[in-house]
Amino acid sequence: MTHTSRHTLAVLLLIVALVSSPALASFERPAASVASEAQPSLDDPEAVEAWLDETMAAQLERHHVPGATVVLVHEDEIALAKGYGYADLDTRRPVVADETVFSVGSTGKLVTWTAVMQGVEDGRLDLDRDVNDYLADSAVSVPPTYPEPVTLRHLGTHTAGFEDVFAGMVADDPGEIRPMDQILADQRPARVSPPGAFVAYSNYGTALAGHVVAETADTPFVEQVDERIFMPLGMANTTYAQPLPARLDPHRATGYTYQNGGYQAHPPLVWTLPPEGGSLRTTGADMGQFMLAHLNEGAVGGERILSAESVREMHSRQVTKSERVPELNGMAFGFIEMDRNDERIVGHWGDTPRFTSLLALYPERDLGLFVVYNAPGGGTARFELLDAFTDRYYPRSDTPAVDPPTGATDRARALTGDYRSLTVSTSSWERLLGVTTRTYTVEATDDGSLRTTRLGAPTQTWVERRPGVYEAVGGSDLLVFEYDDEGRATHLFFDSFGPSTYERVPCYERLTVLQTGLGAGVLGFASVLLLWLAGPLWRRWRGHDAPDDRERAAHWLLGTVSLLWLAVLVIFLLAWLDFNAEAASPSLALQTGKLVRWVALAGTVGAVVATGLAWRDEYWTRPVRVHYTVVTAAAVVVAWQLSLLGVLPL
Structure with a gap:
């Protein structure tokens, strides 16, 4: 069994053990081709279309996706807009690029940031002003957790620290x-780092920016973007409306998941933060118009939505994540840097439970690529398409690193540990999701390479380019480490995942420690329940006296505590497995689990007291007292581990 298999099996067993989940994660880039003398050209539209036809057909089959739309814009026009596969399998309705309406998820955030820049041009907004200045008449505010205020520039670069x-x-x-102000006020996340310190993706931050746009214009956000973005660009089939308007509903793409060899259709998801982008529905052709506006200095067909200066600012780097590795992708304003093969690329991607999308602009090439899929398999497929497209038309010119340089082994060993995304929640049970799915374990190999593993992702091997900078073996992704003043690695970055930072965690928060603690607790609790059942038979067989009332009460207390902790573990595991539904509407089971966890904690305190009494008054035999003590200690450890996972907020 491979290391990855053992790791994954351990996670699944430990509750039973509670750990793993749908992940929001980075992706690995496949190896890029090296430039050859004769490269395909975008000037041959028939060849481009033929290549896309072949590529998309293979993707839909390989990644189990019913349908997709691809749009390519080049030199001020839509060069290709084509649907592939089916928008609805039951009716065999095909995807049509200018008709089929898809959910694009967070790719729609680019609309929000475009609206923010319109506000800057109008003089209503200043990117570097405290956003609280714009919220005087709103129920929403940003708490003064840190001395530095949060600005729109922080929100637009995901550096606000939420x-x-x-x-x-x-x-x-x-x-x-x-109403938006109610949702934003009620669901306000904690500020966990000073603004401007780190890049950490925030859905809330974009929603807040959209609310600022609406507050300063005294017009609902949705009406503003309809009038100032969608209508001027001719995006007639684009909307934030929920449910979808009657004229568009017949053209709606159905979202699917692939289960047990077949496709399962799902109803549309209802988003409660429309300005953040999640609820945007659009067609491939409409997104082509949006790309043209950004590639043509803010104007299409005589209609201007932004000035050329605003467009350039949105596309330019605003945040450099590592000063010593300037080639590492960072953040533009609203746009994520996706540079590949020395090509300047900015864009965004989006995910919903059923739909995945990607918009990529090559500003220096006057080129844009958009793709959207109606199944989760598109999450991998979209980046494969971006890589394949870039490698085909703008191939890499350098040679990948192959062998680690001298001294790489010692340097690699100093980097081992667990690195967790700064996006992980600190204030709710959702932390469980982040800790288990947004943590990378870094290990050193004997030859001085690094190996990274993450739950739900393949193991990746990295070879050192220079100290602290590693390149993916069989790919072109970069792994970059940041160091403190003492030369210790503190943070990790992926070139392929610009809007995130991973922080090194203490040894006691490593996944293996958490898993071991929970696993030991599960075994201990199970042993108590086994003795609960077998104890009377054992005493009868051995002829032992029945326990007195105090001994019986102590046994019942620990048995109850064991049952309660096992119930908590199972409840939160099931909530994790059905996370999307629980996020929309917490189940009775989850609400019960939130109550039971406190009862279990109180019982654990009681068990600690009972343990002391057992030793003082010499309950039972010594082996039984030792067992009672060990299981009580395990309950304390479980409570501590669950507090680290956010299940028990202490």
Whole structure:
């Protein structure tokens, strides 16, 4: 069994053990081709279309996706807009690029940031002003956790320092959507780092920026973007409306998941933070118009939505994550840097439970690529398409690193440990999701390379380019480490995942420690329950006296505590498995689990007291007292581990 297999098996067993989940993660880039003398050209549209036809057909089959739309814009026009596969399998309705309406998830955030820049041009907004100055008449505010204020520039570069939370983002019914200021006030995340310190992706931050736009214009955000972005660009089939308007609903793409060899259709998701982008529905052709506006200095067909200066600012780097590694992708304003093969690329990607999308602009090439899929398999497929497209038309010219340089082994060993995304929640049980799925374990190999593993992702091997900078073996992604003044690695960055920072965690928070603690607790609790059942039979067989009332009470206390902790573990594991539904509407089981965890904690305190009494008054035999002590200690450890996972907020 491989290291990755053992690691994954351990996670699944330990609750039973509670750990793993749908991940929001980085991706690995496949190896780029090296430039050859004769390269394909975008000037041959038939060849481009033929290549895309072949590529998309293979993707839909390989990644189990029913349908997709691809749009390519080049030199001020839509060069290709084409649908592939099916928008609906039951009716065999095909995807049509200028008709089929897809959910694009966070790719729609680019609309929000475009609207922010319109506000800057109008003089209503200043990117470097405290956002609280714009919220005087709103129920929303940013708390003064740090001396430095949060600005729109921080929000637009995901450096505001918010934790990432999902609560309040989705609902079960459109009727549950409340006014934006109420949602933002009720679901305000904690500020966990000073603004400007680190890049950490925040859905809430973009929603807050959209609210600022609406407050300063005294016009609902949705109306503003309809009038100032969608209408001027001719994006007639684009909307934030929920449910989808009657004229567009017949053209809606159905979202699917692939299960047990077949496709399962799902109803549309209801988003409660429309300005942050999640609820945007659009067609491939409409997104082509949006790309053209950004590639043509803010104007299309005589209609201007931004000035050339604003467009350049949005596309230029605003945040450099590592000063010593300037080639590492960082953040533009609203746009994520996606440079590949020395090509300047900015864009965004989006995920919902059923749809995945990607928009990539090559500003220096006057080129844009957009793709959207109606199944989760598109999450990998979109980056494969971007890589393949870039490698085909703008191939890499350098040679990948192969062998580690001298001294690499010692340097690699100093980097080992667990690195956790700064987006992980600190204030709710959602921390469980982040800790288990947004943590990379870094290990050194004997030859001086590094190996990274993350739950739900393949193991990746990295070879050193120079100290602290590693390149993916069989790929072109970069792994970059940041150091403190003493030369100790403190943070990790992926070139392929610009809007995130991973922080090295203490040894006691490593996944293996958490898993071991929870696993030991599960075994201990199970042993107590086994003795609960077998104890009377054992005493009868051995002829032992029945325990007195105090001994019986102590046994019942620890047995109850064991049952309660096992119930908590199972409840939160099931909530994790059905995370999207729990985020939309917490189940009765989850609400019960939140109560039971405190009862279990109180019982654990009681068990600690009972342990002391057992030793003082010599309950039972010595082996039984030792067992009672060990299981009580395990309960304390479980409570501590669950507090680190956010399940038990202490």
